[in-house]
Amino acid sequence: MATLNTKIVLRNDTAANWALHNPTLLEGEMGVETDTGLIKVGKEGVAWNDLAYVNKFESVPVAAHYEAVAAAGQTDEAAIAAALTAANATAKLDDVAVVKRLINGDKYQHTAYVYNGTSWAAMDGNYNAENVYFDENITITTAVGNVGLTNGSGEIPAAGKNLKQVFEALWTKENYKPTVTNPSIKLSLNKTSASGEVGTTFEAPVATAEITGFGSFQFGSQDKDGTSYEPTATSDVVFSTLKVGAAATAAAMTDAASASITDVGANATTKKVSYTGTAGTFTSSAQTQQFSASAAHGGSARKAVSNLGNLVNTAGTGAATDFASAGKGIAANAGTMAINGSNNNSYKFTATGFYAWFAGGVDRIPAQSELTGAWLRENLENKGKYAPLGTKASGAKPTLQITPGPDGDKCYIIAVPGTAKEYLSLVELSSSLYMDITGDYTANKFTTKIPDAAGVDSTVSYTVYWYKPAALGADETHDIYLV
Numbered sequence: 001m002a003t004l005n006t007k008i009v010l011r012n013d014t015a016a017n018w019a020l021h022n023p024t025l026l027e028g029e030m031g032v033e034t035d036t037g038l039i040k041v042g043k044e045g046v047a048w049n050d051l052a053y054v055n056k057f058e059s060v061p062v063a064a065h066y067e068a069v070a071a072a073g074q075t076d077e078a079a080i081a082a083a084l085t086a087a088n089a090t091a092k093l094d095d096v097a098v099v100k101r102l103i104n105g106d107k108y109q110h111t112a113y114v115y116n117g118t119s120w121a122a123m124d125g126n127y128n129a130e131n132v133y134f135d136e137n138i139t140i141t142t143a144v145g146n147v148g149l150t151n152g153s154g155e156i157p158a159a160g161k162n163l164k165q166v167f168e169a170l171w172t173k174e175n176y177k178p179t180v181t182n183p184s185i186k187l188s189l190n191k192t193s194a195s196g197e198v199g200t201t202f203e204a205p206v207a208t209a210e211i212t213g214f215g216s217f218q219f220g221s222q223d224k225d226g227t228s229y230e231p232t233a234t235s236d237v238v239f240s241t242l243k244v245g246a247a248a249t250a251a252a253m254t255d256a257a258s259a260s261i262t263d264v265g266a267n268a269t270t271k272k273v274s275y276t277g278t279a280g281t282f283t284s285s286a287q288t289q290q291f292s293a294s295a296a297h298g299g300s301a302r303k304a305v306s307n308l309g310n311l312v313n314t315a316g317t318g319a320a321t322d323f324a325s326a327g328k329g330i331a332a333n334a335g336t337m338a339i340n341g342s343n344n345n346s347y348k349f350t351a352t353g354f355y356a357w358f359a360g361g362v363d364r365i366p367a368q369s370e371l372t373g374a375w376l377r378e379n380l381e382n383k384g385k386y387a388p389l390g391t392k393a394s395g396a397k398p399t400l401q402i403t404p405g406p407d408g409d410k411c412y413i414i415a416v417p418g419t420a421k422e423y424l425s426l427v428e429l430s431s432s433l434y435m436d437i438t439g440d441y442t443a444n445k446f447t448t449k450i451p452d453a454a455g456v457d458s459t460v461s462y463t464v465y466w467y468k469p470a471a472l473g474a475d476e477t478h479d480i481y482l483v
Contacts, residue, residue, distance in 0.1 A: 022047050063094040070101040076111060080120055091115045096123075134158035134166060145170035168308065175307040177316040178218040180328040183237055186212045187244065187293040187339040187347055196282045197384070198353040199453030204279040205349040209244035209293035209339075211264065211271040215330040221302035222311055224323045229302060237330055239264035241296045244275045250294035250338030264295075282353030284459060289349045292340035299332035355417035355458055357482075358450070359383050359400060361409030365468045373450035373457065376415050376464070391425050391483055398479040401430075411468040416482065419447050419461050423482050427467075431477040441465040 011025070012032040025031055025042025032039050040051040068083035070076060076099045084091060095115040103109050112123040138156040140147065147154050147170060158166045190206045215235040222228050243250075245258025259275040277289045303326035306312050311320035312327040320326040340347065360380035383400070392398075402412055416423040424442060429435040444466035449457045467478075 018048050022049050063096060064089065064092065066097040068097055068099045070099050077120060080113065093117045129163040132163040134161060146173060172308060176312045176318055178304045178306060178312065180304050180330060181213060181216045182330055183215045183297050184213040185293055185295045185337060185339060186210045187291065189291065189347065189349060192346065193350045195352045195354060197356045197453045198282050198284055199456060201281050202279060202351045205277045205289060206274055207244050207277065207291035208272060208274040209242055211239060211242060211295065214267050215300060217304045219307045220305050222305050223302050228309060234267050235300055235330065236266060236302065237297050237300050238266045239295055239297045242273050244273055244291065244293040246277050246289055247292045248290045249340045250292040253292055277349060280351060282351060284353055287351045291347050292338060294338040297333055300330035302329065304328040355460055357383055357417060358415040361402065361412045363410055365410045371464065373448050376450055380413055380415065392481055399482040400480050402478045414465040415450060415462045417460050417462050419463050423463055424465050425483045426481040428479045430479045431475050440469060441467045444468060
């Protein structure tokens with residue numbers, strides 16, 4: 001049998017040449033750097049410079065421990081510095097130093113420090129309460145917080161809970177039914193009614209829609225990424241449209257009879273829009289204009305949390321296991337948030353006209369044929385809306401009081417809209433012991449039409465009372481009661 005004597009030499013070169021030529025080794029082929037002793041093993045398709053060394057191990061520094069005794073009046077930092085100087089050492093990351101300080105007699109205080117790379121930080125023993133767990137429940141004989149007693153004793157459910165959880169269970173009660181306030185809008189009118197003489201013009205009402213709330217969570221909220229928000233945090237509900245117009249319902253609003261703003265945003269500074277209604281002329285019947293408002297907004301990407309910051313479940317009986325099963329949020333309400341005047345007169349404007357009544361003295365006694373409606377409006381003082389105050393017997397004051405004499409008047413004329421009853425109830429000559437002179441007025445009564453403020457003959461007749469004595473005294477005063 002033949003024997004083969006041979007030597008196997010691994011592929012080798014200096015580190016510089018390997019890096020310069022950057023060959024690609026065969027799968028499993030070894031390459032050695034002759035000047036460093038480092039080895040790489042080939043991997044198909046990977047060049048030398050991209051291969052990792054298989055025998056290069058980084059040295060790990062070992063933390064040093066120092067003992068320092070602090071002299072009276074010396075700080076711990078100064079004591080550690082003195083110990084390092086005595087050891088001819090420089091502090092490294094994670095080095096530990098223990099400072100021993102005499103308290104009294106043979107009692108010493110020991111304080112440990114760790115070097116964080118820039119300074120010595122005290123290892124003071126502080127520990128997060130959420131990392132301290134109880135292994136069993138705690139028996140009590142005095143009621144504590146939310147835990148009462150039964151037959152003189154009770155038990156705090158502490159097993160498996162950390163210190164923070166036990167304290168919360170003792171002194172807090174979780175509210176799993178927080179209030180969620182949806183966004184809201186408000187509709188208002190600058191005036192809801194107007195009255196004036198038939199034939200005059202009334203100003204148009206102005207309706208204003210305003211966003212008054214963008215939505216809120218009683219105890220705060222949480223998004224799907226687990227980020228929590230305080231109750232005062234701005235909701236991420238965004239309004240797209242706010243609209244107001246003249247219509248009985250929000251659905252009936254048209255572009256021609258409405259005004260709107262778009263891209264309102266979340267808590268935007270511009271959140272009001274106004275629409276001016278229609279002006280018109282007062283008529284004898286009431287004229288109404290109704291207004292509506294609507295707003296479109298998206299749903300909130302957050303869900304409500306309990307007073308302890310936990311997501312609540314949909315039933316409101318406990319904490320939710322995940323965002324999908326969480327309870328209340330602000331739902332998308334696009335186009336459905338509306339306020340209209342169909343069930344609330346606050347959003348309705350009513351214009352009501354009235355026929356004015358007239359009264360005045362004239363400096364001569366005209367013929368009845370002269371007392372046309374146009375003459376009466378031109379020559380008598382317009383007293384405005386007919387609003388009688390009642391009879392003297394009921395305690396009412398006179399509707400008006402006249403003293404014709406000083407004005408050179410020869411007679412006095414009163415024109416009241418309507419003919420259904422006797423409107424002139426009493427006229428007293430107050431300057432002569434309140435003598436009743438009603439008959440002197442009613443004896444000369446007739447009816448006629450008086451044109452309205454626009455010059456159009458009234459649709460109602462006026463009752464005209466005409467007082468024409470032989471003479472009027474300069475101090476003659478009449479108290480007139482209309483009902």
